[in-house]
Amino acid sequence: MKIDGVPYRTIWVNDDQWSVSVIDQTKLPHEFQTLRLASADDAACAIKDMVVRGAPLIGATAAYGLCMALREDASDASLDDAYTMLAATRPTAINLKWALDAMRNAVKPLGPNARVAAAYERAAKICDDDVEICRRIGEHGFKIFDAIAKSKPGKTVNVLTHCNAGWLACVDWGTALAPIYMAHDAGLPVHVWVDETRPRNQGASLTAFELGRHGVPHTIIPDNAGGHLMQHGQVDLCIVGTDRTTASGDVANKIGTYLKALAAHDNGVPFYVALPYTTIDWTLDDGVAGIPIEQRSAFEVTHMTGRTDAGEIVTVGISAPGSAAANYGFDVTPARLVTALITERGVTPATRDGLLTLYPEQKNG
Amino acid sequence: MKIDGVPYRTIWVNDDQWSVSVIDQTKLPHEFQTLRLASADDAACAIKDMVVRGAPLIGATAAYGLCMALREDASDASLDDAYTMLAATRPTAINLKWALDAMRNAVKPLGPNARVAAAYERAAKICDDDVEICRRIGEHGFKIFDAIAKSKPGKTVNVLTHCNAGWLACVDWGTALAPIYMAHDAGLPVHVWVDETRPRNQGASLTAFELGRHGVPHTIIPDNAGGHLMQHGQVDLCIVGTDRTTASGDVANKIGTYLKALAAHDNGVPFYVALPYTTIDWTLDDGVAGIPIEQRSAFEVTHMTGRTDAGEIVTVGISAPGSAAANYGFDVTPARLVTALITERGVTPATRDGLLTLYPEQKNG
Numbered sequence: 032m033k034i035d036g037v038p039y040r041t042i043w044v045n046d047d048q049w050s051v052s053v054i055d056q057t058k059l060p061h062e063f064q065t066l067r068l069a070s071a072d073d074a075a076c077a078i079k080d081m082v083v084r085g086a087p088l089i090g091a092t093a094a095y096g097l098c099m100a101l102r103e104d105a106s107d108a109s110l111d112d113a114y115t116m117l118a119a120t121r122p123t124a125i126n127l128k129w130a131l132d133a134m135r136n137a138v139k140p141l142g143p144n145a146r147v148a149a150a151y152e153r154a155a156k157i158c159d160d161d162v163e164i165c166r167r168i169g170e171h172g173f174k175i176f177d178a179i180a181k182s183k184p185g186k187t188v189n190v191l192t193h194c195n196a197g198w199l200a201c202v203d204w205g206t207a208l209a210p211i212y213m214a215h216d217a218g219l220p221v222h223v224w225v226d227e228t229r230p231r232n233q234g235a236s237l238t239a240f241e242l243g244r245h246g247v248p249h250t251i252i253p254d255n256a257g258g259h260l261m262q263h264g265q266v267d268l269c270i271v272g273t274d275r276t277t278a279s280g281d282v283a284n285k286i287g288t289y290l291k292a293l294a295a296h297d298n299g300v301p302f303y304v305a306l307p308y309t310t311i312d313w314t315l316d317d318g319v320a321g322i323p324i325e326q327r328s329a330f331e332v333t334h335m336t337g338r339t340d341a342g343e344i345v346t347v348g349i350s351a352p353g354s355a356a357a358n359y360g361f362d363v364t365p366a367r368l369v370t371a372l373i374t375e376r377g378v379t380p381a382t383r384d385g386l387l388t389l390y391p392e393q394k395n396g
Numbered sequence: 397m398k399i400d401g402v403p404y405r406t407i408w409v410n411d412d413q414w415s416v417s418v419i420d421q422t423k424l425p426h427e428f429q430t431l432r433l434a435s436a437d438d439a440a441c442a443i444k445d446m447v448v449r450g451a452p453l454i455g456a457t458a459a460y461g462l463c464m465a466l467r468e469d470a471s472d473a474s475l476d477d478a479y480t481m482l483a484a485t486r487p488t489a490i491n492l493k494w495a496l497d498a499m500r501n502a503v504k505p506l507g508p509n510a511r512v513a514a515a516y517e518r519a520a521k522i523c524d525d526d527v528e529i530c531r532r533i534g535e536h537g538f539k540i541f542d543a544i545a546k547s548k549p550g551k552t553v554n555v556l557t558h559c560n561a562g563w564l565a566c567v568d569w570g571t572a573l574a575p576i577y578m579a580h581d582a583g584l585p586v587h588v589w590v591d592e593t594r595p596r597n598q599g600a601s602l603t604a605f606e607l608g609r610h611g612v613p614h615t616i617i618p619d620n621a622g623g624h625l626m627q628h629g630q631v632d633l634c635i636v637g638t639d640r641t642t643a644s645g646d647v648a649n650k651i652g653t654y655l656k657a658l659a660a661h662d663n664g665v666p667f668y669v670a671l672p673y674t675t676i677d678w679t680l681d682d683g684v685a686g687i688p689i690e691q692r693s694a695f696e697v698t699h700m701t702g703r704t705d706a707g708e709i710v711t712v713g714i715s716a717p718g719s720a721a722a723n724y725g726f727d728v729t730p731a732r733l734v735t736a737l738i739t740e741r742g743v744t745p746a747t748r749d750g751l752l753t754l755y756p757e758q759k760n761g
Contacts, residue, residue, distance in 0.1 A: 059716075060715065060716035060717065061713075224722075225719070227594070227697070227715065228620070229592070229594060229618040229619060229620060230618045232714060232715065235697075235698075235714060235715035235716065235719070235721075236714070236715060236716060239715055239716035239719040240716040240719075242719075243716055243718055243719050249719060249720070250719075250720045250721060250722050251697060251698065251715050251716075251719050251720065251721040251722075252697070252721065252722050252723075252724075253594040253595045253619070253651065253652070253697055253723070254594060254618070254619050254620050254652070255593070255594055255619050255650075255651040255652025255655065255727075256651055256652070256722065256723075256724050256727075257655070258652070258654040258655045258658070258727055259651060259654065259689065259724050259726075259727035259728075260724075262654070262684050262727070262728065263684075285620075286618065286620040286621055286624060287618070287619070287620025287621070287623070289623040289624065289627070289659070290620065290622070290623045290655040290656075290658070290659060291655075293623070293655065293658040293659060293662055294654070294655055294658060297658055319627050319628075324624065332592070332600075332616060332617070332618055333600075333616065334702070335700050335702060335712070335714060336712070336714075337699070337700055337712025337713050337714040338712055338713045339710060339711070339712055339713075345704060345710055345712055346704070347700070347701070347702025347703055347704055347710055347712060348426075348702050348703045348704075349597060349600060349601070349700060349701075349702040350425065350592065350597065350600035350601060350604055350616050351424075351425035351600065351601060351604035351605040351608055351616075352425065353608055354590070354600070354604040354605075354607075354608050354614060354615075354616050355614070355615045355616065356600075356615060356616040356617065357589075357615050357616075357617050357621065358617075358618070358621075359617075359621050359624050359625075361624075362620075362621075362623055362624035362627070363624075363627065
């Protein structure tokens, strides 16, 4: 997508043909900076520190991390070490593991001399495939927006989203935001309620940033507000992304997603989850019991970074000194609260049968 | 309650016998400052700017505002003007109106010469009554904590609260926090999950502050986290305050309360609301349709004030520049999601019949 008229992806190989650059998402929305990653360690740090985030982009970054490890040492031991280190960066997103497995499967059978070129080729394909997958999610999701718009001619279609599942979370387009971009570009009167998404405010800083740069009307709201809006008919649908989807349709997404799904259910508002097939964990059924939930630093809760009127970026303590804080990264929304899943293959109920209809090749899996 | 060993109320008459002082709650938790109010205008500004907040304290402050207006001019016109101005400061809290009505009823029948003394006497009684009411709420609520503690001997009783319904919201003790203080003081192993309560962070700044100063174990969490904790058995009960309670038991409280009530309901966690009778609006049944919801400045959402490492208090912009923000102050939790109401007269179902059992004098109201 474009920033100030310049088309960007979130990750790309530099002119040196081996290092990669990413948009430093910890600096948004205050500064637009790119960061060069020149080793597997750099890639791991970028993932851990959330310079890059979003399940698809985490996978793509890990893939290039593996490329750079192999460039330094293409042995089996190097491959295994880099795989292990990169896989440990974030515990919840399943397609981190998917991307690393895809990379390992592509290079392991080859001799060391052939591994580096094959790795870069496979990583590039992961990125290109992700763009195409997101485009298809957008096309399938667009039909939902189109139907709602037709059901209330001349009126705004209000959609609520949580966290950032936009192009900044992917390589391009986004998952949950792809249908929104397509609806907006097609001239539908879309307005987005953007949950600010504490504690890291990915909604207020990333989703609002990318919607604003693309010209999509939107309003930032505290995470507390969605229930009130739904009670008063101001939300036509919710659409969010996911970091891991169980085979039965449970969805692990940014902490607080479950609360919005409850409110949607209580008010008859449809609740959609957009995902590439790479986030499906076919080995898991019960998401609440089975998906590991990352716990992050209390500092992210007790402190906040922003920009002063003078333009200085400052971090301030915002809570009572001496009080402890807890920081769970994700929660799990049970499938019973999900109206439907939107994947690159279509829209389907959040059930095992629904998923198997789209992915029949998993029936014997 | 005590701050650094010194007993405080949240509002008191100064040695001059007519002006009042309050704790400036906009400065907490970073600085402990008191502010002198010397006119009805001062009182109105203190309420509007949330120097004082919490339904009972708003009522007490408005009462003293009326005293100071009468001290300047004890005429009927002055009384009516001050009543109107003070009543308009916050639209949702019903006991603002209750306190002003109580004041007007006490002074209107008197001649101008007698009004000032009577007003100060009535305002003092509003404060003393509030302390006694909160103490009784604490005693009734304590029994709930005691029963839970006995059901899981030796284990921590985890309670989740939203916003600040502690002594800082009242004159002393608090409503939702009164039972927690009593349980802690009685030696029960209580731990409080404190919702930070965006956008003004009353939880992280006020509730955490007062619990910490009293020595009650607690952990600040983002507003997004409560559902996850309840899914995993880490919350034994929720208890919140209310700014207005309908005759049928619907509850208007700080925005986001409804989402926690939904999560509690979904996970079989009891959800209690603590209130003095002054927050009951006997004229209303349907809270979602009938209770006016205050909308506040977008600046409270897009900016955040905190303390730098150097000790400087700084306000920073935290969201994408140019993005709009919406700021609804309250939401309404339907009675069906409330396990019981805890009032100064006891614990009762959140129904008209339940409330009338405690307040039979309203049966002919």
